[in-house]
Amino acid sequence: MSHLLPPNENARLAALNELALLDTPNEPVFDRITRLVTVLLGVPQSTITLIDSDRQWFKSQVGINISETPRDVAFCAYTVLEASPLVVKDALQDERFATNPFVTRPDGIRFYAGIPLKNSQGLVLGSLCAMDSKPRQLSAQEQAALQDLADIVTGEIHLRERLIKEQKNSIATQKALTELHQSLEQHIEQRTRELNLVIESAYDAYLSIDAQERVLDWNRAAESIFGWSRKEALMRPLT
Known part of the structure; x- marks a missing residue:
């Protein structure tokens, strides 16, 4: 499987790193979503996946005991590339995934559904995924439910973006005030020295x-x- 890169990869990675979610502990707000995916779709595995430069990392996972895989074997790499929902009914019958090591092994992935997770600028940072070891269909109702859950994750991402922006604005404002205060102090000290010189002379x-x-x-x-x-x-x- 080739290493797939979207045309906006640099901007996408910059946005992902600024979000500061990679390699962070599990959080209930995300874990609830992956649990709901497995219940609503009746699948054994679900992840909230973030696509880094050379890996896919799981912010939350159900039914998977690893935290990351190489990007070049990630189904989600296609979801990020195409920036649209990806549904694979039977990976063994799909030439993109038929030789993938996560497909060819016993009880490997057969069914995959991924919904892109986009930041406020529309850059795809990862996906909400559902997987099964058996081929299956995804009904319109199930896809709508998966999209609704992905929208909740996206909302959380947008909230964190706003918080980061507000923190940066606060830091920038404080820095500007500090610089202004220092400038005023320097000006006052200079004028005081000038005045003292005039008075003494x-x-x-x-x-x-x-x-x-x-x-x-x-x-x-x-x-x-x-x-x-x-x-x-x-x-x-x-x-």
Whole structure:
């Protein structure tokens, strides 16, 4: 089976990595879906599959005791490639899958149904899958039920995208505020240094007092005129 790549593969992988779902623990919101698939369709296996660059990884699985397989033997690679539901009634009779090692082994995959899982930009990140070791048909009602469940998974993906975007916006806003605050502080410090230089260089006496008329500042001209050094004058009553 060849390694199949859609034309938007780079954008698709970037979106998948940004979602940060790969190699994360099982979550009830996804596990409920795969359990429902097995009950509603009467199949022994179901997965929520994400297609990475060289593997398919199962975010949730029922009836499967592995967490990933190579991408080049993944049925879901075709679902991602075609970006549309894929139904294989009998894999042994389908030239795309007849020699697949997961088909040729005893009790291998015969029936497969996969619904694409798309992000908010329409990029296919993986699929919701149902599998059986026996050939079978998928009725219109069953496919509709599978699509409904896939829509729930897609909704969860879109929710996580929004949360990631909001977090990024929050971080960007905080960074901008921090940079603005630092810029204002630097500007104030610069203006303060300039003002102090002007005051110290002035020919007129400059003094600053607080509400209790205690001296807070006293320039060199004040020292010369009044005869008190700055150190002597600071915090003394003006009188």
